Amino acid sequence: MLLNALSQGTMTRVSVIGCGNMGGALIRGLRSVDGYHVTAIDLDPAALVAVESFAEETTDDASAAREADIVVIAVKPSIVESVLADLDLRADQTLVTFAAGVSRGFVAARTDASVVRVMPNLAAETGNMAAAVTEEGLTDEVRDLLGAVGEYAEVDESLMDIATAVNGSGPAFAFYLIDAMKTAGIDGGLEPEQAERLAAQTFKGAAETVLRDDRTVDELIDAVCSPKGTTIEGMKALRESDADDGVVEAVVAAERRSRELAEAFTDE
Ligand SMILES: NC(=O)C1=CN([C@@H]2O[C@H](COP(=O)(O)OP(=O)(O)OC[C@H]3O[C@@H](n4cnc5c(N)ncnc54)[C@H](OP(=O)(O)O)[C@@H]3O)[C@@H](O)[C@H]2O)C=CC1
Numbered sequence: 001m002l003l004n005a006l007s008q009g010t011m012t013r014v015s016v017i018g019c020g021n022m023g024g025a026l027i028r029g030l031r032s033v034d035g036y037h038v039t040a041i042d043l044d045p046a047a048l049v050a051v052e053s054f055a056e057e058t059t060d061d062a063s064a065a066r067e068a069d070i071v072v073i074a075v076k077p078s079i080v081e082s083v084l085a086d087l088d089l090r091a092d093q094t095l096v097t098f099a100a101g102v103s104r105g106f107v108a109a110r111t112d113a114s115v116v117r118v119m120p121n122l123a124a125e126t127g128n129m130a131a132a133v134t135e136e137g138l139t140d141e142v143r144d145l146l147g148a149v150g151e152y153a154e155v156d157e158s159l160m161d162i163a164t165a166v167n168g169s170g171p172a173f174a175f176y177l178i179d180a181m182k183t184a185g186i187d188g189g190l191e192p193e194q195a196e197r198l199a200a201q202t203f204k205g206a207a208e209t210v211l212r213d214d215r216t217v218d219e220l221i222d223a224v225c226s227p228k229g230t231t232i233e234g235m236k237a238l239r240e241s242d243a244d245d246g247v248v249e250a251v252v253a254a255e256r257r258s259r260e261l262a263e264a265f266t267d268e
Pocket residue numbers: 017018019020021022023024041042043044047073074075076077079082083098099100119120121122168169
């Protein structure tokens with residue numbers, strides 16, 4: 001059946017080069033979606049073992065990427081240039097680069113494939129990825145791939161540094177905030193497992209509400225704040241704290257680092 005789908009062209013062949021945290025998350029996420037034949041490529045045998053039950057093929061041979069419709073590069077930014085030097089892609093292939101700070105032009109200058117730059121995040125694994133993708137080089141095939149594992153925004157490449165901070169690094173900032181909520185729950189007497197479940201599900205539910213509800217964030221806060229109730233007291237404490245500043249500083253620091261990384265990868 002798989003062979004039929006491949007020969008009839010109804011299956012999109014995706015090669016993922018670099019199957020660590022981010023490449024592995026994409027591979028695991030695609031396992032729940034029909035229509036993708038995934039080849040996992042990594043030099044680290046342990047990385048391949050970790051994804052072997054989610055990919056159709058695993059190999060340490062990068063030349064396997066020539067068989068793909070879409071080649072995803074998910075190696076560290078400093079490795080991108082050497083990976084590209086070893087690849088021999090065709091003009092009818094699409095190369096998606098995940099690497100932070102590495103410009104689309106830097107990659108495009110080193111391959112015949114058509115290149116699109118994406119800033120993904122780890123939630124690809126559960127189909128909840130938020131990704132920013134450059135308008136340049138974007139195809140419907142790539143839109144389908146990103147849509148299969150989450151939501152995406154099409155942006156000008158000049159916005160990739162801020163997107164890297166908001167949605168690429170963002171999960172770490174969210175994990176940190178969830179942990180703070182969990183710790184407060186434990187301090188109040190909840191078991192750690194209860195506190196983690198309640199805190200994480202609360203963030204998940206709140207995020208889902210923001211995405212699906214037409215009300216503004218301020219209106220949603222009002223909806224939780226009963227007059228003379230509990231939330232209004234908590235919100236007063238939050239507004240008087242420097243929590244907003246901490247979040248902004250985290251995003252600004254990550255954006256600044258993305259710009260620094262980019263300085264090493266000028267278009268040629
Ligand atoms: N982690 C994240 O949340 C996000 C990461 N990104 C981007 O994704 C990219 C990957 O990050 P991340 O997954 O965290 O990194 P990891 O180090 O977790 O994964 C990279 C993998 O690539 C392997 N590798 C190294 N050299 C080669 C090679 N020549 N050919 C094939 N595989 C190779 C590594 O093996 P070994 O360990 O042996 O070197 C490792 O298994 C980065 O460019 C990053 O900027 C983007 C958004 C989010």
